[in-house]
Amino acid sequence: KPPNAPGSDLNIFMSEAVEYETKGSSVEGNFAEIPIAEPIEPTSGAPAEPEEGNIKAESEPGSADGEIDAKANELKQVYLSLNHLSTGGVVQKGHHVSGVEVSDPQTSKSLTSSYTTYAVTVQPNLEDVKFVRRRYSDFVWLRKWLTEGFPGIFIPPLPPKSIFNKMRADFIEERRQGLQEFMKRLISRQQFLIHSLPFQLFISKHSNTFEKTKREVEKTIIGQSPLEIATMYQTLFPKMSGSKVKASEPKNTPQYLNVSSADEKMVRLKDYLTSCGTQVQVLYEAATQIASKWNDIVSNSSKVTGSFKSLSKVENGYAQRPAPPRMDVVGKFSSWAGTIEQKPNQWMTITSRVFKKEKLDIDAMLDVVNKWESIQKRRAKAKDKVSRYASASELTAKNKAAKQKDEENLKAINALYDMVTKIIFNTEIVHYWNNRTRNFNHEVHKFFKKQLKISAQLAEVWSEQKQA
Structure with a gap:
């Protein structure tokens, strides 16, 4: 059939x-998901990363702060799961992200090539990093190692590659929108992806440190045994x-x-x-x-x-035109x-x-x-x-x-x-x-x-x- x-x-x-x-x-871990066309916007006043053992308890039903406390309780469940993971693994307790923005594309030129970087900003903001700049290839790296680190988990697609017209303003804007959608879909998926080593490195380190540290993350993921991933x-x-x-x-x-x-x-x-x-x-x-x-x-x-x-x-x-005139x-x-x-x-x-x-x-x-x-x-x-x-x-x-x-x-x-x-x-x-x-x-x-x-x-x- x-x-x-x-x-x-x-x-x-x-x-x-x-x-x-x-x-x-x-x-557990399968939190609210969003349609492609309607990504979740950054949440103002989202709960900041709590210290271990200092997570706000759930409020009484009917509380005026019920919505905020519901988010805090959801975050609590995430951290409780993370606390039971082995140290040194692919998922560790890191900076929790409730919103993300990809903006301000800037094109740079070298002797051999041209490339565009995009500002990536997360909410709540990181203490030491206001934003990081990432190339398209960095987003490709992020998706690749999330796929490797979490077999069986659907990782949203990136906007497609292009050999031609990649320096045109309309293409750059279209790609920026695609990267924005990728990041928003990613953080709305399984919450442990936010706390993964590839994601935390991607949002928190400037270019030089990011490039130096990528290999360490790759080694950690490659080094996972089947038993470690299953556990x-x-x-x-x-x-x-x-x-x-x-x-x-x-x-x-x-x-x-x-x-x-x-x-x-x-x-x-x-x-x-x-x-x-x-x-x-x-x-x-x-x-x-x-x-x-x-x-x-x-x-x-x-x-x-x-x-x-x-x-x-x-x-x-034409003065001698016959009647009647054309409609x-x-x-x-x-x-x-x-x-x-x-x-x-x-x-x-x-x-x-x-x-x-x-x-x-x-x-x-x-x-x-x-x-x-x-x-x-x-x-x-x-x-x-x-x-x-x-x-x-x-x-x-x-x-x-x-x-x-x-x-x-x-x-x-x-x-x-x-x-x-x-x-x-x-x-x-x-x-x-x-x-x-x-x-x-x-x-x-x-x-x-x-x-x-x-x-x-x-x-x-x-x-x-x-x-x-």
Whole structure:
């Protein structure tokens, strides 16, 4: 069946996911998420980073400060989770961020190249750093190492790279907006991402120190063992894990979430995302062509109006012209031309805000699936290595030690595989789906309203002409 057909795997997949979410089985760490088109603005008066053990208690219900205290309590839960993480890990208690702004693009030139930097400011402000300047490649670094450090977590996409026109003012502004959206989506996702080493380094160190320290962060992330990542996830997602390293299935878990069927479900998910990516790319290209054609129409509409004016002038200047005169349509075609001027921009808006963004999100979700596949391959390799010991007639002391080590490694990889699988199906695919659907519905609704308005204006133009 087609992916969106009634009774298809995708609809069953998503209905079960939503059912699981609505039964109250959402996990800790999955805080409020936002539509792409409506990012959360910086919160004024957001709670500053509390000292350990000095977090404000929740106020009585009905308190005038209830909203502020709710934010403080949310922050408290974040820090309680962080306090249980091992020191020296990828996530540590750092500067909590409730708002971010990417602004003030500045272009610099060297003998060999030109590049643009952007000011990144966070709220609440850091004590020692008012803002930092970052290049596009620095944002690429941030996303890469968040993806590496948190396999299975959806990291929002960046605006695409460009070889041409990257020094044009309109492109720089478009990129700034894309980077702003990336940062706002990032801080509205899992709160532990804010307290990760890559993010904290990105927002807090000026260029020289940032460049020197990046390698240390990379080494920490590369050095994580499967057991360390699995244990980190069990701390951050306690409702998905039991007391042991290998997580048990939570209650009310739909059949499709069971780890035993995860391989097949992941194959279906990847096929679905790949097919969607192909179709969305076609939509993007077609909508871009429509916008281009509307540009041509608008350009030629002014020529039509101008030609009618010239024709009217010529005919009115001819003294021996016969009666009756030609109907005066200059004003009506002029009104028509003015009305359709909005068309190209409207089509470019829906192209950029819907199809382009959706394609980027699909690619970002495929990154999540690809990280899962790398863990799956690592798991299969470890299982194969352990299974070889069964065929040995007798093991030496050295082989027994190697077997024990390999079995422990397999157990750790299994724990990571289990946790990443549950995180993807329980939270990440639901986040991706809801975010995409909200954005599509919001933008298409606005597009429809604009088309109705233009249609009404055009109907008025032509109806007046009929009465003339």
